[in-house]
Amino acid sequence: MNTTMTANPGGYKVMTPGPTQVAQSVRLARSLECTNPDLDEAFYDFYKETCEKISRMLHSQNETLILDGEGILGLEAACASLTEPGDAVLVLDNGIFGKGFADFVSMYGGVPTLYTVDDKNPIDAGRLEEYLKEHHAFKYATLVHCDTPSGMLNPIESLCPLLKKYNILTVVDSVSAMFGEAVRADEFAIDVLCGGSQKALSAPPGLTFVTVSREAKEAMNQRKTPIASFYANIRAFFGYYEKKWFPYTMPISDIYGLRAALDEVEGDADWLHRHQRIAAACRQAILSAGLFLHIQSGFSNTVTVFDVPKETTAAAILQKMRAEHRILLAGAFDALEGQVIRIGHMGSNCNEEDMTATMRALEQTLRQLGVPLKASLAAEFERNLENA
Numbered sequence: 001m002n003t004t005m006t007a008n009p010g011g012y013k014v015m016t017p018g019p020t021q022v023a024q025s026v027r028l029a030r031s032l033e034c035t036n037p038d039l040d041e042a043f044y045d046f047y048k049e050t051c052e053k054i055s056r057m058l059h060s061q062n063e064t065l066i067l068d069g070e071g072i073l074g075l076e077a078a079c080a081s082l083t084e085p086g087d088a089v090l091v092l093d094n095g096i097f098g099k100g101f102a103d104f105v106s107m108y109g110g111v112p113t114l115y116t117v118d119d120k121n122p123i124d125a126g127r128l129e130e131y132l133k134e135h136h137a138f139k140y141a142t143l144v145h146c147d148t149p150s151g152m153l154n155p156i157e158s159l160c161p162l163l164k165k166y167n168i169l170t171v172v173d174s175v176s177a178m179f180g181e182a183v184r185a186d187e188f189a190i191d192v193l194c195g196g197s198q199k200a201l202s203a204p205p206g207l208t209f210v211t212v213s214r215e216a217k218e219a220m221n222q223r224k225t226p227i228a229s230f231y232a233n234i235r236a237f238f239g240y241y242e243k244k245w246f247p248y249t250m251p252i253s254d255i256y257g258l259r260a261a262l263d264e265v266e267g268d269a270d271w272l273h274r275h276q277r278i279a280a281a282c283r284q285a286i287l288s289a290g291l292f293l294h295i296q297s298g299f300s301n302t303v304t305v306f307d308v309p310k311e312t313t314a315a316a317i318l319q320k321m322r323a324e325h326r327i328l329l330a331g332a333f334d335a336l337e338g339q340v341i342r343i344g345h346m347g348s349n350c351n352e353e354d355m356t357a358t359m360r361a362l363e364q365t366l367r368q369l370g371v372p373l374k375a376s377l378a379a380e381f382e383r384n385l386e387n388a
């Protein structure tokens with residue numbers, strides 16, 4: 001190879017809640033020979049089959065479209081494509097990503113109404129129903145499946161059908177949950193389901209995909225005003241296969257990688273179950289050691305979030321993990337900055353070996369920083385994994 005680059009220059013084990021470790025098959029797929037994706041008909045078939053595979057894996061009859069941009073693009077594209085000036089939008093908020101949707105709604109001229117509830121527990125369908133009885137004149141609602149900074153998993157399977165009962169379209173950010181948590185898009189009544197390449201799917205960052213219902217397509221087609229974006233315009237993709245035309249040139253190598261990542265997930269019958277077992281063992285180890293999980297209930301199987309012990313700081317923990325163990329963990333941002341540490345056990349990160357090494361390093365790090373632990377994180381993790 002004649003290149004001036006070094007692969008993974010830090011030599012880190014990436015144990016963050018996205019991006020995650022990328023399997024060799026995915027990396028190799030990205031090196032396959034390229035064609036001109038605008039002009040080669042065979043690429044349209046490849047793109048379509050890849051989209052259909054995503055729909056199938058999300059248990060949906062709806063069309064999936066892969067967009068060239070990181071996960072955020074999917075969220076923005078959903079809002080850009082659905083929102084007309086003055087539209088009322090319900091923003092369900094019990095976390096940082098939840099609240100963040102309000103910005104996208106406003107940016108495209110919509111009027112967001114925040115439904116803000118307790119951020120330590122999942123959104124409760126019963127209480128939402130009480131609210132909806134009085135307030136339901138919304139074009140669509142936004143929900144976050146796993147709000148990654150706190151690790152909160154919301155019950156989209158009951159929240160979305162409830163919203164639909166009031167004729168409200170549902171936009172779900174499942175970027176950090178899908179492929180780590182069961183998602184059945186049609187059964188859950190999701191109109192626009194947003195995913196990303198770099199979380200539980202464990203492809204590199206760079207792609208987002210949206211699975212769009214017939215009703216959501218109609219809403220986009222029946223707009224009175226044009227969509228106020230080119231790059232975030234989902235409607236521009238409709239009929240791409242018949243027209244043999246994409247709104248912009250597709251990132252072919254990224255999509256090769258994505259396809260290989262989907263193959264990895266589909267070919268591993270234990271994939272979801274492993275997420276459950278590893279996550280449960282991780283949470284139990286945190287508790288046995290006397291540390292505190294950040295939320296009270298609604299734990300996602302993709303990420304575990306614990307409070308920074310009072311004896312130390314998030315920066316000190318992350319720095320020691322990096323420098324002495326070559327392991328990347330994540331802190332958080334916004335309101336949670338400095339308050340929590342996040343272990344991302346989704347996708348390729350979700351395996352016993354890497355997790356045991358991470359727990360061992362974390363245990364050493366915390367002890368060296370003067371945090372008294374009631375039990376060994378690594379031993380408790382392994383013990384709980386055996387019992388799971």
Ligand SMILES: *Cc1c(COP(=O)(O)O)cnc(C)c1O
Pocket residue numbers: 018070071072097144146147148173174175176196199
């Ligand atoms: C990761 C993530 C996204 C994508 O955004 P980033 O730029 O990678 O932070 C969107 N939503 C959620 C819930 C995520 O976890």
